[in-house]
Amino acid sequence: MNVATLDFSIGLRCRVCGKLYPKEAINFCKDDFGPLEADYDYEAIARNISRAKIEKRPKNMWRYRELLPISGEPSVGPQVGGTPLVKADRLADALGVQNLWIKNDAVNFPTLSFKDRVVSVALSKAREFGMKTVGCASTGNLANSVAANAAAAGLESFILVPASLERSKILGTSIFGSNVVAVDGTYDEVNRLCTQIALKYGWGFVNVNLRPYYAEGSKTFGYEIAEDLGWRFPQHIVCPMAGGSLIGKIHKAFTELNKVGLVDQANTCKMYGAQATGCNPITDAVKTGKERHKPIRKPVTICKSLAIGDPADGYFAAKLIRESGGWAEDVSDDEIIEGMSLLARTEGIFAETAGGATIAVARKLIEQGRLPRDEEIVLCITGNGLKTLDALYEAIEPPVNIKPSLAEFESLVVGHEPIVA
Amino acid sequence: MPVKIEIPSPLRDHTGGKTEVAATGTTVQIALADLVSQFPSIASKLFDGGKLRPYINLFVNDEDIRYLDDMDTAVADGQVIAIIPAVAGG
Structure with missing residues (x-):
C-alpha cells in the first residue's frame, strides 16, 4: 500500500493457482496460463475510504479510486462514469x-458505452508503464473508446476489428486518427492475432497484456x-x-x-x-x-x-x-x-x-x-x-411523407380535435 | 521439412530462448510430444495430468484446433503450430 499515491493494489493474482505477480503488463500466469486479476490490501482500503469521502468527490468513476489499480491521479478519462x-x-x-x-x-x-470505464484504467496504466503505443481487439465499442481516449492522451493506437463490423463503429474509430485494421475473420481470430502482436511488440493492448487492469474498470x-x-x-x-x-x-x-x-x-x-x-x-x-x-x-x-x-x-x-x-x-x-x-x-x-x-x-x-x-x-x-x-434500417417503419399542407397532415391524425374549430 | 512450433515469449525460458522449434509428427499430439522430448521442462507448463491446460489454445496454420480434430488434428511438413495464451479479449 502506498498512501502517497493512493495505490492499494498489491499485484496481480492468478485465478487458477493463486500465485501473486508484480504490477506489470501481463495477463496470464506463467505457470498455468490462468488469468491474472488485480488484488488489493482491502484492510488498508477500509481504513482509508468512507461514504462521506466518496460523496464529496466529483460524480465520475474515479470517486472509487481506492478500489482501482492505478498509482497517482488517473491520466486518461478523468470524467468517465457517473451515468444515470x-x-x-x-x-x-x-x-x-x-x-x-x-x-x-x-x-x-x-464514447457512449461502458468501455470508457475499462479503457481509462487500462490507458492510465499504460502511461504509468511508459507505453507510447496502445491497441485492442474489438467488436466496436472498445474500438471507439480506445481510439478516443488514446487520441486525447496523445498515444498512438492500433485497433483491430472484424471487417464485418457496423460501419458506424468503424467510422467512429477512424475519426480519432487511430490505425484501424479491419481483419477478414471473426472476433476470436482478431483476438488471437492481437495476442500475437502484443507478445511480439510489447505494445499496450488493453484487453490483452493490460487486461487485468482494464477489467477492473x-x-x-x-x-x-x-x-x-x-x-x-x-x-x-x-x-x-x-x-x-x-x-x-x-x-x-x-x-x-x-x-x-x-x-x-x-x-x-x-x-x-x-x-x-x-x-x-x-x-x-x-x-x-x-x-x-x-x-x-x-x-x-x-x-x-x-x-x-x-x-x-x-x-x-x-x-x-x-x-x-x-x-x-x-x-x-x-x-x-x-x-x-x-x-x-x-x-x-x-x-x-x-x-x-x-x-x-x-x-x-x-x-x-x-x-x-x-x-x-x-x-x-x-x-x-x-x-x-x-x-434497424429494415426493422423500423420509415416516417410518413407528406407535402407541407395542413390538409395532408390532418388526414393522418384521427381522434384529435382542434382547439379552434 | 518438419512441423514448426511457435513458442510464445513466456515459454521461451524452456526452449533455450528459441522462438520456433522444429518437431516431427503427423498430428498435433505427436508433434507436441516431440517438443516435450526436446525440452522436457515445458511439459508441466502445457499439460496438467496429461491434458492440455484450459487456458492454452493451439492453432494449426492460424485455425483453432478445437474446430478441427483437436489434438488429433493432422499436421504436414512445413505447417505451423502456434501455442497461444487464451486469456484475452472481451
Missing part, C-alpha cells in the same frame, strides 16, 4: 414487475449502482455477456463494497446473463450444465458487440451465474430489436443491440418465473443505439 440509474416504471409496467432500474451507460463519456459500473440505490444492492442484475467479464466485475464490486465497510448488507445479488442466440456460448453452458463453454466458431447475429464465440471469462461467468442463484438466457435477432424498441418506447432510452438483448432476456426470464415480479431488478445497458443503426 433510471427508475424504469413504464418499462416495469410493460414487463409486469414492480421495481426496475436501468443503469444507463449508453450515455457514458466520451468495470467494477465502477457496480459501485455506482449500489451508491445510487442508497449504498445497498439490488436483488437481481441482468447483464449482457460478450467476453463474460462485466457480469463478474459487477458482482465483485458489490462484494468489495461490503468487504471495505461501505455497504453493510452481504452480497446476495443474483446475477443473470444475456446473449444473442446466434452467439450463446455462456448461456448454453449455464442452461445445459456444462462446466466449460463450447466455443462458437462463426457467430451469426445482429448483436455484433456480443459476438465473441470463445469468451475469455466464459468459465467464470457461468460459474458465478450458477453460484449466485441466477440464470442465463439468449434471444433471437427479432427479439433483440423488439427489446430495443420496448426500451426506447417506454423509457426514452436508445440502447444498442446488446441492450435490446438484455431487455428481451429480462422479459424471457420474467415470463419463465426465474426473475421474481415483486423483487428489485437492475438491467445493465452498456452501449448506445446510435452506433448500431445498421440493425
